[in-house]
Amino acid sequence: MAVGERPARIARVVIDSPLPHLDGFFDYAIPERLERVTAGFRVRVPFAGRLVSAVVMEVAGESSFEGRLSEVRTAAHAPSFTHESLRLAGEIARRYGGSTWDVLRLMAPPRVAAVEKRTIVGAVDDRERWGTLAAALSGEEPQDAPRLGANAGSAVTHGAPARIVRQCVPDPGAPGSIPAREIVREAASRLAVSTGSVIVVVPDARATAALVAALREAGAERWIARGGGDFVVLDADDGPSVRYGQYLTALRGEARLVIGTRATAMQPVPSLAALVLWDDGHSAYEDPHAPYPHARTVAAMRSEAEHADLTLASYAPSVDAAALVEHGWARLEEPTMDEVRERTATITVWDDARREAEGPAGFHWMPPGAWRRLMSARERGPVAIVVPRAGYVAAAACARCDEWARCRECEGPVAIARAGEDPQCTVCGVIQSHWHCPHCQGSRLAHRRQGVLRIAEQLRAMAPGVSLVVSAGATEVLSDGAVSTGIVVATPGALPAVPGGYAHVVVVDASVPSTGLGGEIAALRLWIAAAAVFVSSRKSGGEVTVVGSLPDLTSRALGTWRTASAALEAYRERFELSLPPATRHVRVEGDLGAAKSELREAERDGAIVVRDAEGASLLVSRAAAQGCVDALRAAVRRASKQGGGPVRLRVDGPLRLR
Numbered sequence: 243m244a245v246g247e248r249p250a251r252i253a254r255v256v257i258d259s260p261l262p263h264l265d266g267f268f269d270y271a272i273p274e275r276l277e278r279v280t281a282g283f284r285v286r287v288p289f290a291g292r293l294v295s296a297v298v299m300e301v302a303g304e305s306s307f308e309g310r311l312s313e314v315r316t317a318a319h320a321p322s323f324t325h326e327s328l329r330l331a332g333e334i335a336r337r338y339g340g341s342t343w344d345v346l347r348l349m350a351p352p353r354v355a356a357v358e359k360r361t362i363v364g365a366v367d368d369r370e371r372w373g374t375l376a377a378a379l380s381g382e383e384p385q386d387a388p389r390l391g392a393n394a395g396s397a398v399t400h401g402a403p404a405r406i407v408r409q410c411v412p413d414p415g416a417p418g419s420i421p422a423r424e425i426v427r428e429a430a431s432r433l434a435v436s437t438g439s440v441i442v443v444v445p446d447a448r449a450t451a452a453l454v455a456a457l458r459e460a461g462a463e464r465w466i467a468r469g470g471g472d473f474v475v476l477d478a479d480d481g482p483s484v485r486y487g488q489y490l491t492a493l494r495g496e497a498r499l500v501i502g503t504r505a506t507a508m509q510p511v512p513s514l515a516a517l518v519l520w521d522d523g524h525s526a527y528e529d530p531h532a533p534y535p536h537a538r539t540v541a542a543m544r545s546e547a548e549h550a551d552l553t554l555a556s557y558a559p560s561v562d563a564a565a566l567v568e569h570g571w572a573r574l575e576e577p578t579m580d581e582v583r584e585r586t587a588t589i590t591v592w593d594d595a596r597r598e599a600e601g602p603a604g605f606h607w608m609p610p611g612a613w614r615r616l617m618s619a620r621e622r623g624p625v626a627i628v629v630p631r632a633g634y635v636a637a638a639a640c641a642r643c644d645e646w647a648r649c650r651e652c653e654g655p656v657a658i659a660r661a662g663e664d665p666q667c668t669v670c671g672v673i674q675s676h677w678h679c680p681h682c683q684g685s686r687l688a689h690r691r692q693g694v695l696r697i698a699e700q701l702r703a704m705a706p707g708v709s710l711v712v713s714a715g716a717t718e719v720l721s722d723g724a725v726s727t728g729i730v731v732a733t734p735g736a737l738p739a740v741p742g743g744y745a746h747v748v749v750v751d752a753s754v755p756s757t758g759l760g761g762e763i764a765a766l767r768l769w770i771a772a773a774a775v776f777v778s779s780r781k782s783g784g785e786v787t788v789v790g791s792l793p794d795l796t797s798r799a800l801g802t803w804r805t806a807s808a809a810l811e812a813y814r815e816r817f818e819l820s821l822p823p824a825t826r827h828v829r830v831e832g833d834l835g836a837a838k839s840e841l842r843e844a845e846r847d848g849a850i851v852v853r854d855a856e857g858a859s860l861l862v863s864r865a866a867a868q869g870c871v872d873a874l875r876a877a878v879r880r881a882s883k884q885g886g887g888p889v890r891l892r893v894d895g896p897l898r899l900r
Contacts, residue, residue, distance in 0.1 A: 263883035282321030327510035340533020365495030438515030476502030523560035587784035619746030633693035642684030743778030752790030831857030833887030
């Protein structure tokens with residue numbers, strides 16, 4: 243390019259930088275040798291004396307920059323983002339007060355040049371194929387599948403998108419699983435009458451495997467570069483080449499069904515018809531990387547912006563999902579009582595009143611009545627005991643005076659890692675050899691918060707001669723189908739499925755697993771999932787006994803399987819108290835002086851601002867929240883540009899109640 247000559251095409255890019263004030267657009271000239279570059283390409287550009295990674299957000303014909311523009315140095319062989327996904331990235335960054343680059347980094351896996359060079363097939367019209375697969379998933383004969391005309395997709399592209407919060411009941415034909423067949427059948431039916439893509443988001447690899455198994459049983463195949471296929475799976479364990487290949491296949495519409503975990507909610511596709519998210523209350527959906535987007539929120543944003551259907555399905559909807567129903571944004575679908583009776587196990591909560599009726603023995607971790615029912619159920623099949631804690635003993639007390647055992651160095655609680663080992667402080671790690679109680683001088687410890695290994699040790703003594711296996715991360719997580727008889731002792735996430743489901747499951751020491759907001763619904767979700775996923779239906783004698791002290795809301799919902807109603811009740815309580823999700827929580831940490839005017843303005847606008855040693859927490863009305871986040875985001879950038887103390891912003895993060 244001659245001196246003084248203006249470039250014909252200008253790339254407006256965001257760059258890879260941790261500095262908040264550099265979260266903006268920068269203009270670069272696109273040389274003729276890189277004429278392929280358009281919006282969505284990953285490029286390398288010179289910045290501050292070095293080459294940095296960047297993404298082209300748009301291509302313009304002129305720049306407001308008066309000087310000579312530097313040129314884009316290198317570029318990918320194919321775009322990694324669509325126009326819609328670039329817009330989405332900007333909206334997510336704004337909602338969460340973060341940088342667009344950080345969102346793009348979470349959205350797309352690292353590029354692999356060789357994968358980008360393969361032949362591009364482009365979007366496909368496979369509606370007839372999906373009609374056949376939908377029929378197979380519905381149990382119909384393949385030849386009875388609907389014959390779809392060229393304009394079949396138009397029937398579902400008009401009108402408001404369907405937004406549903408659905409409380410599901412287990413599939414008796416697939417114990418140990420999510421209702422995978424129902425999920426993929428609905429996805430296949432949607433693909434059969436639309437030319438858009440359907441994205442299904444699940445929390446973990448186990449749920450992904452269940453969906454893949456259901457699809458393959460119906461005759462669908464995962465897409466591979468050599469032979470094509472029906473669906474893609476976004477799995478980080480596949481390695482960079484396969485992962486990026488699946489990502490590009492979905493982006494180009496070469497396979498229209500996309501399955502994967504958290505980041506899949508942001509997956510670019512040519513046209514989004516529907517998005518399904520399973521178990522939206524799962525902790526895996528909150529990204530641990532800045533700006534900490536939640537997959538449920540991303541899914542709702544996409545439904546709004548891309549006019550796509552959205553289904554939030556789960557055994558126990560979250561309070562956030564209930565808020566969408568309460569505000570009329572989504573509608574609730576609950577199972578009928580006949581469906582509950584037909585497809586669920588009986589749940590009995592063994593609360594303090596019931597334990598007291600059994601006398602002192604009732605307050606053992608396994609009350610006699612619960613033990614008798616468990617052992618009786620062994621005649622019908624395998625049984626399981628679910629222990630909420632891993633390890634051996636998480637906390638101990640003096641056996642003489644019942645005072646909690648504390649570290650002699652720092653007063654922290656002590657735990658026991660394995661049988662026969664000395665207790666150890668969980669805070670400073672000091673071994674407590676020859677421990678003595680400072681209150682009564684007792685030297686014997688009582689195990690108060692027992693882990694799965696200690697429970698298993700006692701069960702072997704309680705049921706000699708009975709086959710017993712342990713499934714836990716500290717030992718070995720048994721695969722589904724590995725057990726068909728005896729007793730299984732497991733932590734909640736490690737319980738293996740058994741053919742036909744367990745005859746009886748006892749959850750011991752059940753309690754609220756969190757000290758933060760929403761513990762009662764978190765407990766409900768945890769224990770209803772154990773009942774739904776692994777136990778045979780009550781028609782087959784399936785039963786779950788939950789032993790522990792649970793909030794009334796949780797106990798009622800467990801006994802009746804009315805989990806969606808419980809979530810709605812919890813939301814209404816929070817609304818009265820102005821707690822999230824009725825309001826939004828914004829956390830500011832670091833140099834609060836850099837944001838003092840914004841904090842004062844938020845207080846004047848009605849926000850509740852609570853300052854502490856690390857920063858400040860704000861509870862802001864939903865109507866005023868985005869304006870507050872925008873102002874604080876600007877303050878973070880200003881502080882970064884001025885080189886002052888760092889200011890960190892976290893939106894919709896965990897709220898701790900003190």
